[in-house]
Amino acid sequence: MKLCWIHPTTKIPHLAPLWSHLENTIRPVLRPDVQIEFRFLKKSGNFTRSLYAEHLNSVHMVEAALEAERDGFDGVFLGCWNDPLWEAREVLGIPVASVSEQSMLASLCMANRFAVVTVSSKTTVAIENDLIRYGLQSRAITRPVRTIEPPSDAALLLGAIDDPAKDFIPHFEEVAIKCIQDGAEIILVGCAYYGPLLRAAGYTEIPGTGVPVLDTTSVAIKYLEAMTDISLQLGIVKSTCLTFRPPAQEMLMKARKSLRLC
Secondary structure, three states, X not given: OEEEEEOOOOOOHHHHHXXXXXXXXXXXXXXXXXXXXXXXXXXXXXXXXXXXXXXXXXXXXXXXXXXXXXXXXXXXXXXXXXXXXXXXXXXXXXXXXXXXHHHHHHHOOOOOOEEEEEXXXXXXXXXXXXXXXXXOHHHEEEEEEEEOOOOOOHHHHHHHHHOOOOOHHHHHHHHHHHHHHOOOOXXXXXXXXXXXXXXXXXXXXXXXXXXXXXXXXXXXHHHHHHHHXXXXXXXXXXXXXXXXXXXXXXXXXXXXXXXXXX
16 A cells, blocks of 8 residues: 655755654554555645635645655655645545544544634634534534634744643643634644654643543544555545546646646
8 A cells, every 4th residue: 555645845954854854753553564665745835724725735745645646655745734635636536634534533423512723823723624514513513713823933843852841731731722622522633743743752642631642643643544455455545426526628728828838
């Protein structure tokens, strides 16, 4: 099995320690027979904390997903909560998974109500839009997506590689506890990078509560592994009845050519 992980950014040089740590944390989660390749976008504004900026970046992510399918991968993972999941799923003929959908679905097997703690106020908008799209409002708390303050930046992210307890966890825990008071029984880490960093540091539960802190990224990539097993062994990828039915290739090519994507 060959899986392709698509980052939502170009390979930003000053985040090199993060890329290395992430690969070292994710690879052991997968079965030994699973190959995974981490790919970065060829073009990106490296900014998705805006509905329009996310929309633009999503085009590049789907293009990367299409390229991965052409390169022979068996499954594609969109490595960000700001993702074009359904758009990619529509045009690809292999399983496509995201951090958001797969981790939310996984949480339903672990708790009655979930909450997501993310890294910026604009990201809460994108995640809550997805939650509504997936039809999961009834399994989440009121105001199900909340953010740390101040919002995450590169310094906070890089600092969390060595010691997330120093700065990130206190901000995260402050929000998580309020979610628990409002009925959350599991907390999803609303960032593809912080989840593995917290798990690697051994932070998997809000202390004294019995409430798990879900490394959404690692859980989601395991779900892609299962989705790809189903595809390879049972031949089931997706419904092509309506929502995920691919458009005619000539029309898709015409649309891509209008943006000079091909």
